[in-house]
Amino acid sequence: xxxxxxxxxxxxxxxxxxxxxxxxxxxxxxxxxxxxxxxxxxxxxxxxxxxxxxxxxxxxxxxxxxxxxxxxxxxxxxxxxxxxxxxxxxxxxxxxxxxxxxxxxxxxxxxxxxxxxxxxxxxxxxxxxxxxxxxxxxxxxxxxxxxxxxxxxxxxxxxxxxxxxxxxxxxxxxxxxxxxxxxxxxxxxxxxxxxxxxxxxxxxxxxxxxxxxxxxxxxxxxxxxxxxxxxxxxxxxxxxxxxxxxxxxxxxxxxxxxxxxxxxxxxxxxxxxxxxxxxxxxxx
Amino acid sequence: xxxxxxxxxxxxxxxxxxxxxxxxxxxxxxxxxxxxxxxxxxxxxxxxxxxxxxxxxxxxxxxxxxxxxxxxxxxxxxxxxxxxxxxxxxxxxxxxxxxxxxxxxxxxx
Amino acid sequence: xxxxxxxxxxxxxxxxxxxxxxxxxxxxxxxxxxxxxxxxxxxxxxxxxxxxxxxxxxxxxxxxxxxxxxxxxxxxxxxxxxxxxxxxxxxxxxxxxxxxxxxxxxxxxxxxxxxxxxxxxxxxxxxxxxxxxxxxxx
Numbered sequence: 242x243x244x245x246x247x248x249x250x251x252x253x254x255x256x257x258x259x260x261x262x263x264x265x266x267x268x269x270x271x272x273x274x275x276x277x278x279x280x281x282x283x284x285x286x287x288x289x290x291x292x293x294x295x296x297x298x299x300x301x302x303x304x305x306x307x308x309x310x311x312x313x314x315x316x317x318x319x320x321x322x323x324x325x326x327x328x329x330x331x332x333x334x335x336x337x338x339x340x341x342x343x344x345x346x347x348x349x350x351x352x353x354x355x356x357x358x359x360x361x362x363x364x365x366x367x368x369x370x371x372x373x374x375x376x377x378x379x380x381x382x383x384x385x386x387x388x389x390x391x392x393x394x395x396x397x398x399x400x401x402x403x404x405x406x407x408x409x410x411x412x413x414x415x416x417x418x419x420x421x422x423x424x425x426x427x428x429x430x431x432x433x434x435x436x437x438x439x440x441x442x443x444x445x446x447x448x449x450x451x452x453x454x455x456x457x458x459x460x461x462x463x464x465x466x467x468x469x470x471x472x473x474x475x476x477x478x479x480x481x482x483x484x485x486x487x488x489x490x491x492x493x494x495x496x497x498x499x500x501x502x503x504x505x506x507x508x509x510x511x512x513x514x515x516x517x518x519x520x521x522x523x524x525x
Numbered sequence: 526x527x528x529x530x531x532x533x534x535x536x537x538x539x540x541x542x543x544x545x546x547x548x549x550x551x552x553x554x555x556x557x558x559x560x561x562x563x564x565x566x567x568x569x570x571x572x573x574x575x576x577x578x579x580x581x582x583x584x585x586x587x588x589x590x591x592x593x594x595x596x597x598x599x600x601x602x603x604x605x606x607x608x609x610x611x612x613x614x615x616x617x618x619x620x621x622x623x624x625x626x627x628x629x630x631x632x633x634x
Numbered sequence: 635x636x637x638x639x640x641x642x643x644x645x646x647x648x649x650x651x652x653x654x655x656x657x658x659x660x661x662x663x664x665x666x667x668x669x670x671x672x673x674x675x676x677x678x679x680x681x682x683x684x685x686x687x688x689x690x691x692x693x694x695x696x697x698x699x700x701x702x703x704x705x706x707x708x709x710x711x712x713x714x715x716x717x718x719x720x721x722x723x724x725x726x727x728x729x730x731x732x733x734x735x736x737x738x739x740x741x742x743x744x745x746x747x748x749x750x751x752x753x754x755x756x757x758x759x760x761x762x763x764x765x766x767x768x769x770x771x772x
């Protein structure tokens with residue numbers, strides 16, 4: 242495993258060296274419901290091969306009990322919310338009297354959608370997250386109100402759409418019309434923010450595998466989102482997690498659904514190209 | 526009834542007569558502990574599921590008293606003997622008087 | 635239920651007090667044990683308590699209790715503001731006197747399980763669980 246520890250700011254050095262324990266990710270295999278094997282480590286995609294040799298799911302950085310909770314749909318509390326989304330999926334809403342199912346069929350028909358989002362939308366001329374696409378469906382096709390970007394209905398629906406793609410490799414496109422958004426996301430990933438002057442990379446590229454106080458730093462991959470956190474016992478959207486991380490650098494954060502976070506999501510997703518979709522995952 | 530409460534249970538569809546089967550249950554519930562305060566400093570009143578029972582054909586398998594230290598979305602796993610074909614009945618009792626029920630049939634085969 | 639950082643710190647401080655001082659929560663634990671056992675002696679065999687040595691978050695800690703032949707098992711978190719956690723009563727169709735659940739721990743502390751065994755005697759098992767908090771409060 243290659244580590245680059247240079248270029249840490251003074252504060253960063255203090256932060257990590259206070260508990261500089263090395264704790265490598267576990268050597269374990271994630272098989273869900275004894276049938277779906279998830280790729281939790283694989284060769285890094287070419288576009289980040291200068292920074293990482295291997296990309297790893299956050300699942301490998303969690304304790305045995307937390308890992309076990311994700312390996313069975315009954316034990317995974319995130320699946321409660323997937324079931325709630327299944328009901329919404331089949332319920333008509335809005336002036337057109339249509340449900341998701343009326344156009345799309347069973348949720349399983351959506352297998353393969355999650356792994357390619359965020360994705361360039363030609364008609365709209367923008368990169369869209371799954372949340373943006375869901376709200377476009379709601380307003381344009383159903384005549385319904387938008388859901389709050391990180392609200393319960395939305396995060397539940399993204400969990401349902403992730404769950405039917407579990408095990409499929411993340412495969413977001415970063416070239417062509419998506420490239421400038423991806424570049425913007427990359428810029429954000431390496432930009433230090435806040436009073437602590439930490440970028441995403443300072444923790445999740447330079448120091449993954451180390452302990453930050455009592456926590457085991459992962460690579461910050463997002464193939465497991467939305468994620469059920471033991472901490473707040475609910476599903477957490479990826480933009481909520483971005484906000485949490487940036488807030489913890491003591492910075493003003495961007496808003497969920499903002500162009501900056503859309504770009505960052507595309508870039509971070511692309512760092513996990515090849516990892517299996519896990520949502521809803523279970524984390525601490 | 527507290528909002529969004531939904532029981533889930535996992536029971537095998539069949540068993541041999543006299544076999545021990547594993548049962549898992551999960552119910553979506555906030556389990557408000559009564560220890561927390563709201564933004565104005567007022568204690569948020571306790572609101573939990575305080576009892577869970579599982580019976581098979583009218584005979585008891587397990588009877589659990591829950592306290593506020595049981596996590597959000599209470600989960601239980603235990604083992605039951607299946608003497609004959611029949612029905613498991615699961616009951617959760619809420620502080621607010623609500624009762625949530627679920628049942629699962631099991632065949633001998 | 636979500637604990638804010640401030641509440642978690644307050645709870646953790648409470649747990650420390652409970653561990654070192656005669657204190658209402660500690661007394662409540664003693665009372666619960668007294669009520670369950672009637673002051674009977676506690677054997678150290680006949681019951682097992684499985685809990686993680688380190689819990690990644692105190693809000694959701696998986697535990698398992700098992701006491702072959704027991705009629706009931708009480709679980710206490712001695713460092714919680716209110717120590718009782720759950721009591722499992724096993725009926726005639728329980729195939730084993732064991733159960734798993736997920737519990738809340740206010741901080742690093744001892745979890746105690748006491749079983750009323752088939753012969754009416756009592757046995758206890760204890761496990762220390764270290765409760766960790768996140769890297770930067772996120």
